[in-house]
Amino acid sequence: MMKRIRIAECLQSEVPINECSIAGWVRTKRESKENIFIEINDGSCLANLQVVVGVGDSYFETAQRLHTGASVYIHGSLVASPAQGQKWELKPVVITVFGDADQSYPLQKKRHSFEFLREIAHLRPRTNTMGAIMRIRNQVSYAIHTFFQHKGFLYVHTPIITTSDCEGAGEMFQVTTLDLRNLPVVNGSIDYTQDFFGAKAALTVSGQLEGELLAMASGYIYTFGPTFRAENSNTTRHLSEFWMVEPEMAFATLQDDCSLAEEFLRFVFTWVLEKCKEDMQFFDERIKPGIIKNLELIVSSSFEIVTYTEAIEKLKQSRDSFEFPVHWGMDLQTEHERWLTEKYFKKPIIVIHYPKAIKAFYMKLNDDNNTVRAMDVLVPGVGEIIGGSEREDRYDVLIARMKEMELNPDDYWWYLDIRKFGSAPHAGFGLGFERAIQFITGMQNIRDVIPFPRTPGNARF
Ligand code: 4AD
């Protein structure tokens, strides 16, 4: 590897650097009578490094021939910039062009729509927005691991391929090696014993079920992995492949779960405000004005905990009209979630005790026999970012719930065993990683906070 320093480091330097080498891609180039100004970005930070080549300098012609998009290695000296707008600039002694780009390079200086950029996702990482998103995703991942590691949670790895549907919602991508043109059939249905795993298999929608098994041995665990959902929702908040963080705690209740979620989110937001100042400034200026103030406010105030029933009452009393009429028993739609967080409480809220009929089978039934110990964290702008619960730890009740939801207990025998041998209260939640990034950055569409989004009809790149 060529000895070089990252542009982020250059720009933060306190002193001039005599011998300085950088490498990156040309963002823009402009010429005056005496100079050529080239802006180089290497992905290490939002800002570009300005390279100034004077008429008569040995690499003037090389610089003249350079196009936006070209990759270069430049050796020279970092000197104080006489012009406004930047502290440092680079005076080159050597310019090596690795690969030039021609006029057809799609990322010319003008601003492009997010829709257009999704069509060129292979080059999109070179834009300011996706560059900033990538750095924020990185820091948020780091914050997540730091938080759980400091609290003594074990990072565990749950399977991606599974034969059980965690959410019981039937939204799974099947995994098979059977010949689709010649399926083995017994008694009129497909014989999965002949499939690769000897059973019908799919990509997981959540690592929770196995996460619970591990928590019921290790105490505190968390997963952080990809999850897959074949729900046909073409919305700004749904991906078919997204990343989820799922902590699970043994000997814990719904209250512990809510406290953990709040502490966790506060930690992550604080981390980003501290570590991603330049990128957050960018989102504040270009994407959603006020986003930094908003995050600071959220970090410094406590979340509101409301029951589902209270939330429904507030919605019913509201003077605003909703597309989906409000009644007890309904699932909260995005418009309701947003009204509660943006208009009524004006901060993140945790909604608890949902009707059992609209939640997954594994949530602990309350004594009213009607609601479950669920908790969803809703935030302004995005709606639900966390879904969790205390788990049903009573064997008989869990079997009854499965039957009620038309799931076959035999398929979950191992999950049920945990309720037979040393069962205990336990709780956990799942944070949608991309929803969290959306909330932090203020980006409108979830497809723009992941480099290569998978959505119905699209798995390109
Ligand atoms: O509420 P969900 O479905 O909960 C679970 O999967 C539980 N097993 C988690 C647990 O208790 N361990 O999903 C959790 C979160 C949601 O709150 C949302 O933020 C995100 O995952 N999510 C999605 N994000 C992007 N695209 C989708 N299609 C999503 N579906 C859920």
Ligand code: MG
């Ligand atoms: Mg949910």
